[in-house]
Amino acid sequence: MAYRAEPPDGGWGWMVVLSAFFQSALVFGVLRSFGVFFVEFVAAFEEPAARVSWIASIGIAVQQFGSPVGSALSTKFGPRPVVMTGGILAALGMLLASFATSLTHLYLSIGLLSGSGWALTFTPTLACLSRYFSRRRSLATGLALTGVGLSSFAFAPLFQWLLNHYAWRGALLLVSALSLHLVACGALLRPLSLAEDPVVGGPGAQITSLLRHSPFLRYTVALTLINTGYFIPYVHLVAHLRDLGWDPLPAAFLLSVAAISDLVGRVASGWLGDAVPGPVARLLMLWTTLTGVILALYPVAEAPTGLVALTVAYGFTSGALTPVAFSVLPELVGTGKIYCGLGLVQMVESIGGLLGAPLSGYLRDVTGNYTASFVVAGTFLLAGSGILITLPHFFCFSAPTSKPQDHVTEALDTKVPLPEEGLGED
Amino acid sequence: MCSLTKHFTLAVLHLEHSNMTVEKNITLERPSNVELTCQFTTSGDLNSVNVTWKKGDTLLEDNYLVNATGSILYTQYRVAVIDSKQMGSYSCFFGEKKQQKGTFNLKVPEINGKNKPLITYVGDSVVLMCKCQDCLPLNWTWYSVNGSVQVPIGVPVNDKYVISGKHANETSLKITQLSEDDQGTYWCHAIFELGESEGHVELVVLSYLVPLKAFGAIVAEVVLLVTIILLFEMYTQKKKKPSDDGKEFEQGEELQGLENETRVKQVAIILMGQSNIC
Secondary structure: OOOEOOOOOOOOHHHHHHHHHHHHHHHHHHHHHOHHHHHHHHHHHOOOHHHHHHHHHHHHHHHHHOHHHHHHHHHHHOHHHHHHHHHHHHHHHHHHHOOOOOHHHHHHHHHHHHHHHHHHHHHHHHHHHHHHOOOOHHHHHHHHHHHHHHHHHHHHHHHHHHHHHHHHHHHHHHHHHHHOHHHHHHHOOOOOOEOOHHHHOOHHHHHHHHHOOHHHHHHHHHHHHHHHHHOHHHHHHHHHHHHOOOOHHHHHHHHHHHHHHHHHHHHHHHHHHHHOOOOOHHHHHHHHHHHHHHHHHHHHOOOHHHHHHHHHHHHHHHHHHHHHHHHHHHHHHOHHHHHHHHHHHHHHHHHHHHHHHHHHHHHHHHHOOOHHHHHHHHHHHHHHHHHHOOOOOOOOOOOOOOOHHHHHHHOOOOOOOOOOHHHOOO | OHHHHHOEEEEEEEEOOOOOEEEEEEEOOOOEEEEEEEEEEOOOOHHHOOEEEEEOOEEEOOOEEEEEEOOEEEEEEEEEEOOHHHOEEEEEEEOOOOOEEEEEEEEOOOOEOOOOOEEEEOOOOEEEEEEOOOOOOOEEEEEEEEOOEEEEOOOOOOOOEEEEOOOOOEEEEEEOOOOHHHOEEEEEEEEEOOEEEEEEEEEEEEOOHHHHHHHHHHHHHHHHHHHHHHHHHHHHHHHHHHHHHHHHHHHHHHHHHHHHHHHHHHHHHHHHHOOOOO
């Protein structure tokens, strides 16, 4: 087998982008649109909404905490078999859910089984994508991640249509068939052998060396902080607007506007990340700082025009930081250790994501409005971006040294966590 | 006769001198005394304005008063609503040509069924519900539709249909062992002293084959996609293979060389790396 010295930066890589696009859609688009089913579950099982929403929470938690497993398996067997197995598990979970007779049944089938399937698909795919690109890595990642935003637009009405025509059991059956396309996406992930692969060793060795790599650890901490503040507007914006006297329909519409500017931000930032020389970490710091500042400005804006402008800006900057976040990791740990690195980062930063929303809600309950929540979220983001300054080569103006030979030397001491899509996914 | 004096409903309509028709809906559940008042404001001579009351199309002769204060003309109609015969539309008319009209619609409370059809599967059970906002009907009855005729349900008491209601303002019909014959529209009637009100729920019963066929089609499509992708890859690999055989041997040697080179470079870069910052 030939080991390539450089990632191909194109060619079959674009098929991997396509695969990653559909995978983001099928994993996070489905998760985000699942709220449509919850109304049906509340009626069908006669359980309160809080208990039903645990289904999604368990699914997300399993997906994030299971990421290292997916990564380790991909390092050993290559991404293709792992992702295809993940697709089968995800579809199987939905299939079993269509026979559910109780809420616990759904926790296990959708939450645990489908969640495990998702854990085996998403992280390995993005890591594989990072291996296929170096010069155009940010753009490729940005394009792939647009799948999340676009699918949320498409899946919510689609799921509602399915529910209207097949009731929730039939609809779950068809969502299962839809999720099976993850297997087809996995088939597209042709294994790629890069020069540094034999040097970095198996998954166990990689994880150990990653955990001793100081920049990797700092990066993980930065991402966790960023993740804590990142979700707050998505979760609380509508409620904040309602507090200010907005009607539900314009508030929901504003959220859609934010989603569109998020999409634009992702692609623009992806392109920018590749076009600007120097470490990508600087761009990440730029976007993170901007997002933090915007969040801190939210309580100050009272007029509708100010809020709309802030929301559009927030959408753009928060979308912009996602592809760049993924691109920093290969520069820090090298493409050889990317699977394990990505998995570890996803797992740790998910703690931030899990804590962020309840913390914000708690602050709101204690203070009576969302001012404290937004300011704290902004602070977390700024703190995270502050830590990014400490990453190696931050102040260099030369091109980033992501050549395989250099990574081979660094391979034993640095594993940089990539800002996981966890940042962007709710 | 005592119950009549308990409930006294007042309703007032204001009419200006314009050719608009003003309407008001009054919801009545129980027998009560109803007082309908129309106020007419005009700048002209009030005494020359002709006032009449009608119920539906029937002219009402008595039970109404006419009063003028300043530039406002009042007229009041009283009716004791005892049963459904007194329900309907009452209108007050002002002027010879009856240009100004105010209408009071006396109705029983509306029942809400469900606007969207309920989808169920063969063998399932389903609960159909009807309810109204703030009402206390005397009785609820359910009907299924056979052709264009409403057939009462629950007359022969069996396990298939169970009619119950947790509160007085709602009713539920539970149907078990659904089959495709149970498909159709179901009507719920609420019986009040002053009349009947109805709502409807549409039930659709599907067989499991319906989504299963769609499922099978999509799974077949995925299998096809995967096969095409893998076959395409094998095909492109095969095209490379004949020319690769010669190269592989060289690559093996090259690889060894590359690894050695890499190790040398490793040492070199470690040494270099410690001296530069950038």
